[in-house]
Amino acid sequence: MVNHAKNAEAFNQDEARTNWHDETLWFVREKRDKASGQIPEWEALRELASGIKDHTLSKLDVYLEEFEKKATENGIKVHWAVDAQAHNEKVFEILSDHGVKRIVKSKSMLTEECHLNPYLEEKxxxxxxxxxxxxxxxxxxxxxxxxxxxxxxxxxxEVGEVFHNRIGTDKGASDPYYLTEAARQHLRQQFLTADAAITGVNFAIAETGGIVICTNEGNADMGVHTQNVHIACMGIEKIIPRAEHLGVFLRLLARSATGQHLTVYTSHLHKPKEGSELHVILVDNGRTEQLGRPDFRNSLKCIRCGACMNTCPIYRRSGGHSYGSTIPGPIGAILSPGYDLEKYSSLPFASTLCGSCSDVCPVKIDIHTQLYKWRQVAGAEGHIAGSKKRAMRFMGMVFGSPHFYRKVGRLMRRAARFMPNKWIYNRRNVWGKSREIPPMPKESFRDWYMKNRLGNGK
Amino acid sequence: MESRSTILAAVRANKPGEVALPSIRTIERNEISNCTDTFKNLVQAIGGKVEEIQYNEVQETVERLFPDAKYTASGTKRYKGTIQLEHITDPKALENLDVFVCRGLLGVAENGAVWLPESAIVHRVAPFITQHMVVVLNESTILEDMHAAYDEIDVAEYGFGFFMAGPSKTADIEQSLVHGAHGPRSLTVLLLKTL
Amino acid sequence: MRVALFVPCYIDQLYPHVAVATLELLESLGCTVAFPLDQTCCGQPMANAGFEHVSAKAMSVFIDNFDLYDYIVAPSGSCVLHVHEHIKAPDSSRPFSDRVFEFCQFLMDVLEVKELPGSFNQKVGLHESCHGLRGLRLGVSSELRKTPYSKPAHLLSMKKGVELVPLTRWDECCGFGGTFAVSEEAVSVKMGKDRIQDHLDHEVEVLTSTDMSCLMHLDGLIKKERIPLKVMHIAEVLNG
Known part of the structure; x- marks a missing residue:
C-alpha cells in the first residue's frame, strides 16, 4: 500500500530541498510555456492530437494489425505480450537465441513497468x-x-558521489560537464562491448510499419546501430495511424516535455540494418482493461511528455518517489489505480484537483476529472479509511437536513468560542498544526439575513 | 500467437464506438516569413553552428573548422574523408571517428532540424558515433514546419532516417545543459545559398 | 433582476460578512436578491473525498432550494463548479450550469457591470482559485496559449483605488483542496506558504480571491505565523 501523504510528509522534512525540487521543475514548466507560446496554433494542435488519439483508440485492433503486417513486410519481427511476464519472457527468449550476455538499454517506461531489469539480471x-x-x-x-x-x-x-564510487570519477567532483563527460566515456565502452540493444518506442506508424524513437542524448541510436540485435518494447497504445500524424505529435512532445522545439534525435526505423534483427514487442499489460473503462480509457492517449509532473504543485513538493509507482505524478495517479486499486488508492487523493495537469496536457487528457472519478471508485470499493468514511457519512447527514445543519453549525461555533486553545489545538487537530482555525462568529449569515432583511430579529 | 489473439480480442471487446479521424489540414498554421533566417537562428539557439558557403567550399570549410581531425568520413561527394565508409562492416570500427560530413535532405525552420535518411549517411552509426557532425544543406530545401516536412519525405523509403536538431545534449544533472552526451559534441550546418 | 443567493456552508457559518458583502453589492447593482432559507451545502466536501454517493441528500436539498430560480449566484467558484458538474436539475432543459453563477462571472457576464461604486485604496494581490479559473474558466490559465484575461482581475481594475499587484506564479494552487488540506497536510501547508510568500515578495497588502475556502487556508497560515497580510474575499473588496 502506497501512502502518498506519509511519503510526502517525509519529503517535506527538508524544506530547502523541497524548494530546490519545486524550483527545478518549475523551471522546466517555464521552458514549456516559452516554447509552446511560440506556436500560435498550439491549442488547435492539442485538439488535433487528442482527436487523432481518440480515433486510434477506437480502431486500435485495426491499426495494430496493419502495423504488424507492414512491419513484417519491412523485415521487422513483431511479437505480442499479454502482460509483463510474457514480455520479459519474450525478451529473454530473443536474447538467449543470440547468446547475449550484456545489453545496452535506452529509456523505456514500459520496461520499467514490466521490471525487465531485475528479471534479466536474475537470468x-x-x-x-x-x-x-x-x-x-x-x-x-x-x-x-x-x-x-x-x-x-x-x-x-550526490551524482558525483555515485560516480566516484562506481565509475571512478574524482572524489568530490560535482561539475555537470565533468560528470557528463565521464559518463560519455564510460558508456561508450558499454556500447562497444554489448551484445544487443533494447529501446522503448515513442510512436509506431500503422501505415508504414515503422517505429519512432526520440532522444536528446543519442543513446538509443548509439545502442541500436552498434548492435546486431535490437528489441523495441512498446505498449499497444503507442500506435498512430499515419506518418503525417508525426508532425502533430512531434510538434507537441518536446515542447511540452522540456521546452525544446524538437528532441535532438527523432529516429525512424523501418527496416533492420543489413545482417541485423529488429524485434518489436507489442505489450498489453492492463491496457485493454483500461480501454474498457469509459471514464478512464483516454488516459491511454498519453505520449509520456511529463508536463503534468512539472506543472503539478503536489508532485513538485512531494517528489516522484512519493507515488510509489513506475509512472508518478498526475498521469501516474490515474494509470496506477487501474493496475492495482488497493495498492495505489491514495494516489488519486494526492491532488487538489486544481486542473493544471489537464490544461498542460498536449493530448488533452482530462486528468483531474479522472482523479475525481478514481476517488469515487476508491470510496465505493472500500479503499478509504474507516474514520474518513464515518466523517463523510456524518457530513452527508448534516447537509442532508437543513434543520440539523443549522443546529450543528451553531453548536460548533459556540463550542469553538468557549473552548480553551489547548483543547482546540490538540494532537488530533491536523488543520491546526500549522494553521489557525477560522473565526467562529456568533451568528451565521442566515441569522443575519433573518434579522436584517426579513425583520425577524428578536 | 496466443498473446496476439488474446490482446486483439480484448481490444475488440473493450474499444469505444468509432471516433472519426480529424484531418490535419484543419490546422491554421503559423506562417514563417523568412524560413532561412528562422532556421539559422534556431540552429544556433539549440547549440549548433551555421556557415553560409558556396557548393565548392565544403572540403576547405571542414578542414578549416576541424584542423586537428585525424579520422574523418563522408556521405557526400563534396567532402573526402580519411575513412571510406563503404569498406566498414563492423560499426564499432568507427569508434575513433572525429568528423562526419553528410548531406541533409531538408531543413525545418520551426525547430532547426535537418532530415538525414540512410542514403545520406551511408552507415547508420556514423552520425552518432562521430565526435563532430557537419551537415551540408541547400537553403532551398528549408521548409516551414514539421507538417511540411512530413508532406515532403517518405519515412518508409529508407530503412532508417532521422531528424537531428542540434548536437547531442543532456540536462540530466540538475537541469544543467551539457552538449555531447553520447552523440556528437557539435553540429555545424553548412548552408549552400540559393542564388 | 431577481437573483437567488447561494451561500456556501462554510461562508454561512464562518464568514457571514462575505455573504453580506455579496448581497449588498448585488442589491446596489439593482438586483432583487432572495436567500432561500433551507439551503445547506452543494455536497462537494464529501464528493471530492470520494463519497459522492453520500452527498445525494445534500444535492436534493440544493435542488429544493434553488430549482425555481433562473439566476443563482454564489461567492465561490469551487461550489459553483461542483453544482455545474454534479447536480442534475430535474428539468434537463434548464441545467444548473446555465443558471448558477460565480459572483464575478455574474457581474461580468450577466449584469455586464462597467463601473463599481466606492473605492478601495490598497495594494491587492489576486489569488486565482483553481476551480474558478480552470473549472469555470473565469480567466485563461497560464498553461493555455490563448489571449490572457481574468474576470476577477478585470473587476478589481474597475474598482477605484485598487492597485492590482502582478505575482510570479499567479495561478498556482494554494493547496487547500478540501479534505486534501488535512489528509495531505504537509504538502498543503507548503503550497500555502509558497503562495503567501509570492504575495509578500510583491508587497501585497490585501490578498483576495473568489473563494473563501482558499483564503481560509491561507489566512490560517498567515495568522499562525503572524504575517502582516490581510485576507479579504473579492466581494468585500468590490463592495468596499
Whole structure:
C-alpha cells in the first residue's frame, strides 16, 4: 500500500530541498510555456492530437494489425505480450537465441513497468541503462523519479558521489560537464562491448510499419546501430495511424516535455540494418482493461511528455518517489489505480484537483476529472479509511437536513468560542498544526439575513 | 500467437464506438516569413553552428573548422574523408571517428532540424558515433514546419532516417545543459545559398 | 433582476460578512436578491473525498432550494463548479450550469457591470482559485496559449483605488483542496506558504480571491505565523 501523504510528509522534512525540487521543475514548466507560446496554433494542435488519439483508440485492433503486417513486410519481427511476464519472457527468449550476455538499454517506461531489469539480471544478463539520468539512478541503486528526467531528485554532489564510487570519477567532483563527460566515456565502452540493444518506442506508424524513437542524448541510436540485435518494447497504445500524424505529435512532445522545439534525435526505423534483427514487442499489460473503462480509457492517449509532473504543485513538493509507482505524478495517479486499486488508492487523493495537469496536457487528457472519478471508485470499493468514511457519512447527514445543519453549525461555533486553545489545538487537530482555525462568529449569515432583511430579529 | 489473439480480442471487446479521424489540414498554421533566417537562428539557439558557403567550399570549410581531425568520413561527394565508409562492416570500427560530413535532405525552420535518411549517411552509426557532425544543406530545401516536412519525405523509403536538431545534449544533472552526451559534441550546418 | 443567493456552508457559518458583502453589492447593482432559507451545502466536501454517493441528500436539498430560480449566484467558484458538474436539475432543459453563477462571472457576464461604486485604496494581490479559473474558466490559465484575461482581475481594475499587484506564479494552487488540506497536510501547508510568500515578495497588502475556502487556508497560515497580510474575499473588496 502506497501512502502518498506519509511519503510526502517525509519529503517535506527538508524544506530547502523541497524548494530546490519545486524550483527545478518549475523551471522546466517555464521552458514549456516559452516554447509552446511560440506556436500560435498550439491549442488547435492539442485538439488535433487528442482527436487523432481518440480515433486510434477506437480502431486500435485495426491499426495494430496493419502495423504488424507492414512491419513484417519491412523485415521487422513483431511479437505480442499479454502482460509483463510474457514480455520479459519474450525478451529473454530473443536474447538467449543470440547468446547475449550484456545489453545496452535506452529509456523505456514500459520496461520499467514490466521490471525487465531485475528479471534479466536474475537470468544472468547484464543490463546497462544508457540514458544519463537512468544510468545515474541505476548506479545509485535507486529508481527514476520522473519519466523524462529520471534523476531530477538528485543533486549534482550526490551524482558525483555515485560516480566516484562506481565509475571512478574524482572524489568530490560535482561539475555537470565533468560528470557528463565521464559518463560519455564510460558508456561508450558499454556500447562497444554489448551484445544487443533494447529501446522503448515513442510512436509506431500503422501505415508504414515503422517505429519512432526520440532522444536528446543519442543513446538509443548509439545502442541500436552498434548492435546486431535490437528489441523495441512498446505498449499497444503507442500506435498512430499515419506518418503525417508525426508532425502533430512531434510538434507537441518536446515542447511540452522540456521546452525544446524538437528532441535532438527523432529516429525512424523501418527496416533492420543489413545482417541485423529488429524485434518489436507489442505489450498489453492492463491496457485493454483500461480501454474498457469509459471514464478512464483516454488516459491511454498519453505520449509520456511529463508536463503534468512539472506543472503539478503536489508532485513538485512531494517528489516522484512519493507515488510509489513506475509512472508518478498526475498521469501516474490515474494509470496506477487501474493496475492495482488497493495498492495505489491514495494516489488519486494526492491532488487538489486544481486542473493544471489537464490544461498542460498536449493530448488533452482530462486528468483531474479522472482523479475525481478514481476517488469515487476508491470510496465505493472500500479503499478509504474507516474514520474518513464515518466523517463523510456524518457530513452527508448534516447537509442532508437543513434543520440539523443549522443546529450543528451553531453548536460548533459556540463550542469553538468557549473552548480553551489547548483543547482546540490538540494532537488530533491536523488543520491546526500549522494553521489557525477560522473565526467562529456568533451568528451565521442566515441569522443575519433573518434579522436584517426579513425583520425577524428578536 | 496466443498473446496476439488474446490482446486483439480484448481490444475488440473493450474499444469505444468509432471516433472519426480529424484531418490535419484543419490546422491554421503559423506562417514563417523568412524560413532561412528562422532556421539559422534556431540552429544556433539549440547549440549548433551555421556557415553560409558556396557548393565548392565544403572540403576547405571542414578542414578549416576541424584542423586537428585525424579520422574523418563522408556521405557526400563534396567532402573526402580519411575513412571510406563503404569498406566498414563492423560499426564499432568507427569508434575513433572525429568528423562526419553528410548531406541533409531538408531543413525545418520551426525547430532547426535537418532530415538525414540512410542514403545520406551511408552507415547508420556514423552520425552518432562521430565526435563532430557537419551537415551540408541547400537553403532551398528549408521548409516551414514539421507538417511540411512530413508532406515532403517518405519515412518508409529508407530503412532508417532521422531528424537531428542540434548536437547531442543532456540536462540530466540538475537541469544543467551539457552538449555531447553520447552523440556528437557539435553540429555545424553548412548552408549552400540559393542564388 | 431577481437573483437567488447561494451561500456556501462554510461562508454561512464562518464568514457571514462575505455573504453580506455579496448581497449588498448585488442589491446596489439593482438586483432583487432572495436567500432561500433551507439551503445547506452543494455536497462537494464529501464528493471530492470520494463519497459522492453520500452527498445525494445534500444535492436534493440544493435542488429544493434553488430549482425555481433562473439566476443563482454564489461567492465561490469551487461550489459553483461542483453544482455545474454534479447536480442534475430535474428539468434537463434548464441545467444548473446555465443558471448558477460565480459572483464575478455574474457581474461580468450577466449584469455586464462597467463601473463599481466606492473605492478601495490598497495594494491587492489576486489569488486565482483553481476551480474558478480552470473549472469555470473565469480567466485563461497560464498553461493555455490563448489571449490572457481574468474576470476577477478585470473587476478589481474597475474598482477605484485598487492597485492590482502582478505575482510570479499567479495561478498556482494554494493547496487547500478540501479534505486534501488535512489528509495531505504537509504538502498543503507548503503550497500555502509558497503562495503567501509570492504575495509578500510583491508587497501585497490585501490578498483576495473568489473563494473563501482558499483564503481560509491561507489566512490560517498567515495568522499562525503572524504575517502582516490581510485576507479579504473579492466581494468585500468590490463592495468596499
Amino acid at each position: 544472468g544478463i547484464e543490463v546497462v541503462d544508457t540514458d544519463l539520468g537512468e544510468r545515474i539512478v541505476q548506479l545509485a541503486e535507486d529508481t527514476p523519479s520522473h519519466i523524462v528526467l529520471p534523476a531530477i531528485h538528485l543533486k549534482k554532489e
